[in-house]
Amino acid sequence: MRTAIATVCLSGGLVEKLHACAAAGFDGVEIMDADLVAAYESPEEIRALCDRLGLTVDLFQPFRDFEGVDEATFADNLRRAEAKFDVMQRLGADTVLVCSNVATATIGDDEVAARQLGELADRAAERGIRIAYEALAWGRFVDDYRHAWRIVEMADRPNLGTCLDSFHILSRGHDPSAIEDIPGEKIFFLQLADAPALDMDVLSWSRHHRLFPGEGSFDLTAFLGHVLRAGYAGPLSLEVFNDTFRQTDVVRTAAHARRSLTWLADRTAEAAGWSTDRLTAAAAPLAVDFVEFKGENLGPLEEMLDRIGFTFRGRHRSKPVRLWSAGETRVILNEKARHEAPQLAAIGVRVDDAAEAADRAESLGAPRVFRRTYAGEQDLRAVAAPDGTEVYWNDQPAESSWVAEFDGGGPEQQLSGVVDHINLAQPWQDFDEAVLFYSSVLGLAAESSTDVPGPSGLVRSQVMRTDDGVLRIPLNLAPPTAPVPAQHVAVRCDDVVAVAREARQRGLRFLPIPDNYYDDLAARFGLDPSTLDVLRELDLLYDRDADGEFIHFYTPIVGGVFLELVERRGAYDGYGAPNAPVRLAAQRENGTVTA
Incomplete structure (x- = not known):
């Protein structure tokens, strides 16, 4: 060619x-x-x-x-x-x-x-x-x-x-x-x-x-x-x-x-059906292996994880890195970056053949990422996405591979969840390249894009995902004159109301939601007063379609990131899009947590 x-x-x-x-x-x-x-x-x-x-x-x-x-x-x-x-x-x-x-x-x-x-x-x-x-x-x-x-x-x-x-x-x-x-x-x-x-x-x-x-x-x-x-x-x-x-x-x-x-x-x-000059097939992601946040002051983020119910799993034996988990959700906190606000730095993906997946990515011209690894440590190959987010591949169970490199953690707490979606905000100049990157390197399909009204203009959202929803990456693009939106990881659990109550008891601050939102919910869905009272009390957001229901809440922003806890009921497959303008306005009003 x-x-x-x-x-x-x-x-x-x-x-x-x-x-x-x-x-x-x-x-x-x-x-x-x-x-x-x-x-x-x-x-x-x-x-x-x-x-x-x-x-x-x-x-x-x-x-x-x-x-x-x-x-x-x-x-x-x-x-x-x-x-x-x-x-x-x-x-x-x-x-x-x-x-x-x-x-x-x-x-x-x-x-x-x-x-x-x-x-x-x-x-x-x-x-x-x-x-x-x-x-x-x-x-x-x-x-x-x-x-x-x-x-x-x-x-x-x-x-x-x-x-x-x-x-x-x-x-x-x-x-x-x-x-x-x-x-x-x-x-x-x-x-x-x-x-x-x-x-x-x-x-x-x-x-x-x-x-x-x-x-x-x-x-x-x-x-x-x-x-x-x-x-x-x-x-x-x-x-x-x-x-x-x-x-x-x-x-x-x-x-x-x-x-x-x-x-x-x-x-x-x-x-x-031509067999010449073919790349290896895109490795189908089997699960999210981990997400990684990095920054100079990760204390507020670590405090959030603790109050939500994550378990501290220990410190890495050779790097300034800590691990927190909640069931299949593993969050790495990396303090190697100096003078940087917390940001979402990396995504780990489970596949059948990590070497083959990395070879394919490099054949597509994705720049390879090198991370220092000592003897006896899992060597995970990675490439960089257009915005610098690192993508790692692992073909071994996390608990029997790289997780063993962390020492000093405590017993597992009750919260168990999986990563539901990873929301990556893109600078205006990276958006189209990111769509190509995630489709070509990870084999994700692009859903129809939507525009979400925000305080600084329309935010374009493009979801990249596997057919089975194991990996979902909404890409967000704000207007060129607006700041890049914060990024976040959404964790799916079985009972988000119970998680919210326990987190509130542990002192977790939620993103406050205005009362007017709940008045609108009552008008749109005709929810019974007791359900509406629970949602209002816990700053929970709600959506419903013909397939099911979606209940979720957000933490405040720490640096450039925040967390979302979600529960999907029935076959609901969306992301609570009608609630996004409320979330964006609330985040602008409440600012970020810095200490």
């Missing part, structure tokens, strides 16, 4: 972009005309740099508004083309992207378009250049790849073919299966992009909201399958216009982009 990426996907100057593309492992690049125009380096210097970096210049793009014009405009378009051919020869590029006309087209006649493209191809052939004609989704007369292909057939030039762009095809809802009717040798180039399902004009959608494969709603696996079955043998190239990616670190974004192509190629091979 040869890979390429358009320079328009990345931030920075052209030289920075090329270095980042090479570092990420791309084989080639599409050089955007605007990037070259803005560069101080000559086309010859850019060509030499690509040679040194091991990059091929696979496409020069775009050449706009050429066909379907009057003769005077056509003559001027040929003049423009000759000038660009000169640049391409200096650059060492042999294929140019010609987009269907969106601005100057006045003649909606395929024969005219074919004649004009044919003459352009003849001029290009004298230079050894190929023309890849692409139907833009907002083209004046040509906005369908099948229409573009008919014109290419009519023109009948050996150096004139088509460029297929997944966005232009899938955003218009066109059936991609007809791609297989195009001879593979006439598909001169392939551009790939994902996108969220949005109801807006297609031009704005394209220019601002494209995503890398695996991050949006398009079925790129099926799309790529059609292209490959047609016999396409060129590079898989990314063309992603996205405001976030053009502001973030160029090296990291290039690595993120390359990971998306590896994921897409693997998914396509799996769907088609």
